[in-house]
Structures are given as C-alpha cells and as structure tokens.
Amino acid sequence: xxxxxxxxxxxxxxxxxxxxxxxxxxxxxxxxxxxxxxxxxxxxxxxxxxxxxxxxxxxxxxxxxxxxxxxxxxxxxxxxxxxxxxxxxxxxxxxxxxxxxxxxxxxxxxxxxxxxxxxxxxxxxxxxxxx
Numbered sequence: 001x002x003x004x005x006x007x008x009x010x011x012x013x014x015x016x017x018x019x020x021x022x023x024x025x026x027x028x029x030x031x032x033x034x035x036x037x038x039x040x041x042x043x044x045x046x047x048x049x050x051x052x053x054x055x056x057x058x059x060x061x062x063x064x065x066x067x068x069x070x071x072x073x074x075x076x077x078x079x080x081x082x083x084x085x086x087x088x089x090x091x092x093x094x095x096x097x098x099x100x101x102x103x104x105x106x107x108x109x110x111x112x113x114x115x116x117x118x119x120x121x122x123x124x125x126x127x128x129x130x131x
Contacts, residue, residue: 005034005041015050025053030067060093 008019025031026040030053033040042050049070056066069089072082 004044006047008033008040008042011042011047011050014047015054017050017054022050025050028063028067030063030070059090060097061089065089 006014008022011017011022012019022031022033022040022042026033031042031046031049033042033046035041052070053063053066056069057063061069069082069086072085073079075081
C-alpha cells in the first residue's frame with residue numbers, strides 16, 4: 001500500500017471523527033475511499049475533501065451544499081466556479097451567522113437584566129426579613 005493511503009482508523013484519529021461519520025459521508029457521496037474487500041483506503045483527495053467537509057459543517061453549510069461545492073472541483077475551469085460558489089454560499093452563511101449572533105447578544109442582555117432585577121428583588125426581600 002502507498003504511504004498516501006490511510007485506513008479508517010487513521011482517518012478517525014487524524015480528523016477526530018468516528019468510523020460512523022466516515023461511512024455516513026461515504027454514503028452521502030462526499031468521500032470515495034478505495035475498497036479492498038471490507039477495508040476502506042482513504043487517499044489524499046479523500047483527506048482534502050474531509051477537511052473541507054468538516055470546515056463546511058463548522059460554518060453551518062448543509063451537506064448538500066458541501067457536496068455540490070466539492071463536485072465543482074472537477075469542472076475543469078481551474079476551480080473558478082467552485083471558488084465563486086463557495087464565496088456566495090459563505091457570504092449568505094456569514095449574514096445568517098451575524099444575525100444569529102445579534103439575536104443571541106440581545107437575548108443575553110435581556111437575561112442579564114432579568115437576573116439583575118431578580119437579585120434586586122431577593123435583596124429587598126432579605127432586607128425586609130432582617131429588618
């Protein structure tokens with residue numbers, strides 16, 4: 001076997017994923033390991049694809065979006081279409097993430113206010129009780 005090939009265990013260790021995850025990505029046609037009987041051998045290309053899959057998932061891309069982006073690699077246009085589409089999806093995702101962050105920031109401020117109010121009420125109750 002070539003040094004370029006990795007077993008499923010080596011892939012799991014290298015990328016901190018489970019065998020089930022790798023099989024799932026294979027079933028979704030995101031990875032294409034070489035098969036030798038029941039064994040799977042992952043190539044450099046598989047490793048590059050997995051790195052992009054995990055990055056896409058971290059950014060909140062759907063598996064279908066990731067699959068479509070990965071499929072654009074082989075278009076033969078020097079990856080122009082792949083890069084352009086990645087930027088388009090990335091900008092949409094960034095807009096959504098920023099909106100989520102703003103909503104979360106507002107919820108945090110509201111919760112802080114409620115906690116401060118509750119602590120103030122408890123303090124007043126304790127003063128009345130002690131007084």
